[in-house]
Amino acid sequence: MVASRNEERLRKATDEMKKNITSPAELDHMQCNIRKEEQVQNLISTTLKRFGKLDFLINNGGGQFPARAESFSLKGWNAVIETNLTGTFLCCREAYNQWMNDNGGVIVNIIADMWKGIPMMSHTGAARAAVDNLTKSLALEWAESGVRINSVAPGSSIYSETAAANYGDPKIFAYNIPKIPLKRLGTVEEISTSVCFLLSPASAYITGETIKVDGGGSLYSTMIFEVPDHKKSKAYTWKDDEETKSKL
Numbered sequence: 001m002v003a004s005r006n007e008e009r010l011r012k013a014t015d016e017m018k019k020n021i022t023s024p025a026e027l028d029h030m031q032c033n034i035r036k037e038e039q040v041q042n043l044i045s046t047t048l049k050r051f052g053k054l055d056f057l058i059n060n061g062g063g064q065f066p067a068r069a070e071s072f073s074l075k076g077w078n079a080v081i082e083t084n085l086t087g088t089f090l091c092c093r094e095a096y097n098q099w100m101n102d103n104g105g106v107i108v109n110i111i112a113d114m115w116k117g118i119p120m121m122s123h124t125g126a127a128r129a130a131v132d133n134l135t136k137s138l139a140l141e142w143a144e145s146g147v148r149i150n151s152v153a154p155g156s157s158i159y160s161e162t163a164a165a166n167y168g169d170p171k172i173f174a175y176n177i178p179k180i181p182l183k184r185l186g187t188v189e190e191i192s193t194s195v196c197f198l199l200s201p202a203s204a205y206i207t208g209e210t211i212k213v214d215g216g217g218s219l220y221s222t223m224i225f226e227v228p229d230h231k232k233s234k235a236y237t238w239k240d241d242e243e244t245k246s247k248l
């Protein structure tokens with residue numbers, strides 16, 4: 001079952017996938033806004049009615065807008081937290097309560113390269129770091145039910161039409177190439193094969209882990225953001241700390 005909000009995009013994606021699988025009847029799509037609890041509950045129950053089981057859950061839905069943190073409205077902040085953190089939580093919880101608690105299963109959460117913060121996207125950085133941590137907690141709580149849960153963290157480096165449109169610049173990803181040790185963008189297949197590995201028995205001994213698929217980018221430097229030159233940071237020395245000395 002493939003689920004997201006936009007019916008037209010869903011139909012296009014599943015039609016494309018059907019051309020490449022041996023049992024196209026076994027693929028379906030359904031509208032669901034992961035920010036809406038009832039819609040998530042309905043997605044999981046409908047999937048169970050349609051297919052009779054739920055072996056895997058992949059939480060890939062996500063997104064954000066670029067802006068400085070001080071300019072975020074509460075509504076904008078909540079939109080990003082609900083999409084990337086709350087939506088993932090709701091899907092995990094419903095999959096567990098409706099199926100995986102009794103039957104086991106595997107969950108993979110897609111997060112992002114947020115290890116050094118994400119300036120201009122601090123809302124999504126906070127939400128993705130939270131999902132990284134949620135993944136660890138759920139791995140411990142749900143191990144006794146035979147559930148494994150891991151994350152995949154793509155670098156800021158997989159060309160996405162939606163992102164390019166959203167950020168208003170088709171070259172937005174290419175700007176990052178100099179900061180990626182492998183000196184190229186990643187491919188969608190380089191993410192999906194990591195997800196398939198984590199879903200497969202080949203990773204049966206891996207849980208609570210996050211695989212970074214970022215060409216080494218997270219080791220090297222942060223994204224296209226420069227801290228402007230400034231003189232706002234005052235050094236601390238004991239010698240100059242007259243205020244503390246006077247209180248001793």
Ligand SMILES: CCCCCCC/C=C/C(=O)SCCNC(=O)CCNC(=O)[C@H](O)C(C)(C)COP(=O)(O)OP(=O)(O)OC[C@H]1O[C@@H](n2cnc3c(N)ncnc32)[C@H](O)[C@@H]1OP(=O)(O)O
Pocket residue numbers: 062063064065066067073075076077079080083112120155156157160162163166167172173223224
């Ligand atoms: C700079 C380096 C770029 C490198 C890439 C970084 C790596 C990450 C890559 C990716 O994640 S690729 C994924 C690409 N997909 C997207 O980015 C999708 C983007 N957008 C969305 O999904 C949605 O716009 C949203 C951000 C989740 C908001 O969803 P929605 O519109 O449904 O929310 P509402 O509840 O209606 O709230 C809207 C609210 O949000 C604020 N807002 C939205 N867009 C902007 C914006 N461009 N600037 C400032 N604020 C924004 C705003 O408060 C909106 O409220 P209103 O003003 O409309 O009342």
Ligand SMILES: NC(=O)C1=CN([C@@H]2O[C@H](COP(=O)(O)OP(=O)(O)OC[C@H]3O[C@@H](n4cnc5c(N)ncnc54)[C@H](OP(=O)(O)O)[C@@H]3O)[C@@H](O)[C@H]2O)C=CC1
Pocket residue numbers: 003004005006007009010032033034035060061062063083087110111112113153154155156157158159160161162163
């Ligand atoms: N491309 C990149 O370089 C990177 C991508 N990522 C993450 O990887 C994932 C996939 O990215 P990518 O394919 O590039 O991005 P896209 O924007 O193309 O895909 C995001 C998907 O999430 C769905 N979605 C968004 N909000 C909701 C919602 N509230 N409920 C249900 N579905 C929703 C959208 O479908 P619809 O609009 O139909 O709801 C869309 O299909 C995202 O989480 C993204 O943030 C992370 C780091 C880098």
